[in-house]
Amino acid sequence: MNESKGSVSRRGFLQGAATAAAAFAVVPRHVLGGEGQPVPPSEVFTCGLIACGSQAGEDLRSYMKDWGAQFRLLAAADVHYGRLASKKLVEYVGFTTPTKEGEKPQIQERPAEHVERYTDWRRVIERKDIDIVSIATPPHWHALMCIAAAQAGKDILCEKPMTRFIAEGRAVVTAVKRYRRVFQIGTTGRFGAARSPHSRQIHKIMRSGLLGNNCQGVYIQNGGFPIKRYCGLVNAVPEPTPKDLDWDMYCGPSPVRPYHHDRFGWNHRFYWDYEGGALADFAQHHMDPFQWIYGKDDTSPVEIESSAPPAHPECCTPWAWVELKYADGLTLVLEGKEWGQRYDRKKERRVDISDLDAEGQKKLAELPDPEPLLTFPEAVRQRKESGGHVEAAHRAITIAHLANISIRLGRKIRYDPVKEEAIGDDVANRLVYQPMREPWHL
């Protein structure tokens, strides 16, 4: 097994786990209750963090507030030993009492000094006392960590973008469904959309099937992609690898390149090895509500065309727009607005009740309204699917991956959303599924 440098030994790990368990007398959620049984309010949810960068802290703060005193952080992992050692980890221990009428109770924090720290994330997965893992690494690791977490029976909070290529997403979906884990992607746009009456109506129309394959809708995502900021450095001079960083483990399933600080940390977004530029980084945010509103959580576009210069082999480069068509006729446009000519093939046209004839409108009125979406804490407690569930998250980021495949190959792609492969384009499929570096596999 690849034991990364600086990992806590097996003996040390067991001692650490025992210490943590003794200190808090934590009974993890999975020990109690049966399948599908609601979780009692007194129960404790135990969490492990994978990656301790700034995003991990943000995630902890935003995701875990709902748990309050029920939340316990037990473990953290990072390939950067220095960051792992120095990072101040906190946990939420309860609510302050409101001092004024109408004032909301505030979450109390305290340093989580008892948290066991690992340089190899697999040690977090192995721990039997952890219910939830929160994954905030660069995306080239997300799929492997999500799959392992599901296999180990953990519920999963995964930062966006969910994956680096399409086949990873399908493998995550399979694992999460196999073990009936709760999964939530790190974006929540659909929750707001699902509360909007107008969006709910479009959702209902699209899900009803009453439009058949004659949907005239054109949805234009008008900007929101910092394309210029997200172009990688083609002249990055190789640097000595920092002594407190396990570069090989950082690269993981992706090719090992010479170390450069731009490839590590926040700017990893600009390189195909780890992410996929502004498209991959922002599409999950933008497409999360789109997918819900337009009822596309279980499918993907069938034709993808883009406007962009020839792509660089390793660095993300600019693009102008991407047009994606669905089998039912709906057109989705990702408009960059920062580079090249504006998209002018079609005008935006929202789906509306008037798209249905009188009989269709009558049928629609008889259909039930969409169910409210569950937040991650609600879903974990009720053992039900979270609003940003795994299939929806996979299909949302598939849009970005398909767009990037068209950009990288400079041509139109036809895609089978059931088989999840490009049609008649073997080379496009080499980007749909990208073999991993050893010892990793999907």
Added chain:
Amino acid sequence: MPASEQLKALVEQIPDHDKGGSYVNLTPELGEAMRKLAAEILKGGRDNVLGLIDMLAEPKVGEPIKDIKPHYALHMLAVQVTDGSDDKARAEVALALASQLGGDRPKAIQKYLIQEIQVCGGKEVVESLGKMLLDPELCDDAARALAAIKDGAPEVLLAALPKVQGSGRLSVVKKLAVLKCGKAADAFKQALADADPDLRIAGGWALARIADASAADALLKAADAAKDWLRINLTDAAMSLAEALVAAGKKPEAAAIYAHIAKTRTDPAEKHLKEAAERGLAAAK
């Protein structure tokens, strides 16, 4: 082959990157011009591909990157020839790239050539890639390219298997699994019994991928005896095998796997396995 003056002049027409070091400065017009440049370079066929390769430089710590333009140009060529319009041109580029493997060029450059072969290569280059499986520094890159190319890859991976050791063996076994190579079933079973935990995991995963019912007992035995990361992976491999067997119409064999997991995973931390196996068992009946 050294680059001709004509080729050097064409490469020089690729725009410089911007002051910050990225190609954010490309305009649509420059992008179009680059595509025409790539087409022009392609007219020079194999000689120009070899010339571009000769312009590549090994990246070294602390030294400026010297081959930004030929590096970019080679990739543009590799992509452009995959548009389906001229398979002969595609094969010519792929063969030219493959012809430069195994020589004295720095391994970093050879890795880049393999990366580009992974973009445009077909059956015509699998033999060349197969030879690279025997080079410990290039084995994994070559195995990944073979797994992407698929056509003809299982044969060369199988041929290399007895000759590779350590991480190379892991690479080859894994990529045979990616390709669902049934002829490698015995090798997968050997891997499952190997001393190296990564190979054991690879063996279990591979046997699940080829839906080998005869491996069920060995896989379950290995999973039962394993702990921690290894146990998690091997148990999942057994579950995957059962699913694959159901899909292949072998429900009794699948049911036996599910029944074993449902019976043996009694630790509360493995409740999800027990429950998943019970669901599988119900579906397999």
